[in-house]
Amino acid sequence: MLIENSLISADSINSSFLLDEPTHYSLNGATPILEIIEQQAIRPPGGDHYIGDFYSAISALTRGGNNRIVDLLQQVYEIRPMTPEHHTNLLFRAVQAKFMKEPGYPNRYTTSQKWIQLLMDLVNDEEMFETVRETLLTKDTTTTVYQRYAGERALMAAITRGKPTRAVDLGCGGNYGLPGMSIGEQFKPINDNTHNHTLNRLLSDPFLLEEGLAIDREDPYNLDAINWRHSCGLYPTELESGGFQEVLALEKRLSIDKAVRFYQGDLLILPIGNELSEANYDFVSINTMLYQLQSELQVKVIQNARKLLKPNGKLFIQDFAFKDTSNLTKLCFEGVEWGIKGNYRLFATGASSDDEMFEVFKWNNGRCRQVAEGEDFQRFFSSIGYNSN
């Protein structure tokens, strides 16, 4: 993939930034990671210009043959197979976690050149570099955004019409979703372009969570997990505008909830039928989690989700994905660009509709402040007998 104008080219980097003489870089199997890095340099998550400049800097250093950066990308790829999207996302979070508490972060890093300077400080400091490498080898991004649960909350209200319900959140991250819905935590305003503002209307309909189960392999209440979540959960522009204080206040409000139980476990090997009741839940959500997994593991998580559902229950999958036109019960995650409006979607499925994936909502991005109808919007609401007129 070509580096476009908005990226700085390897040639434009002052050679003093390079540890070694520029060489031909070779990423071997890790090459797709550079493609995603360069896509995100042009269209960064949330349109965040700091992140765009960061990825431009990584791209320029890689193409300029900076051995430390090239080796880092390659070694992590070899030791820990993950999707290029996840690897790319994690790379920025690992660096931000290291520098976020430094004075001047993020305001100081307004250009790619400034990120290059920071990255050169990083690669020249063995201890810092090792921390970032360790993070890449052991951590997962844990960005939890309460706003992402607005679509599921709306659909659950449409289906339950105020009756008590049981729901599961798989890959709950900081566990904001179900506790927030349980205590009636409001969502931020949403620019709703659906027919008759269906989503916003449903958000003001009653919803009663009788019992919630939130599952993640990380305990969201463990101090290390809290620190990692806080340091990797916000875009730099959000940090700049007081996002961190907002998150702390939200977590405090959610702590009063009593309806949601947290279970720590790996979604690939859940003890369903033993510690977790089979076919006991009306809804299961998998929100922004599957994109991190290889496709055979995605299938496993979805199978486990289906086991938790009552026979007429609904499974929601919200992610950077699209419908597989050759198999309507499946989703495709590969090659979905994050920066493109409408690529973050909410799908609903269930045994009562032969496990077909209905694309119900399309979001402007993973921060969910603008929504449009998915291609199955009308069909989905008809299938649940909801009249959106």
Ligand SMILES: C[S@@+](CC[C@H](N)C(=O)[O-])C[C@H]1O[C@@H](n2cnc3c(N)ncnc32)[C@H](O)[C@@H]1O
């Ligand atoms: C990006 S976060 C999403 C958090 C939240 N659902 C949201 O949308 O805001 C993905 C979460 O999935 C969890 N996760 C990934 N793979 C997992 C697995 N195999 N078992 C359990 N949790 C997993 C991670 O620990 C992380 O908390």
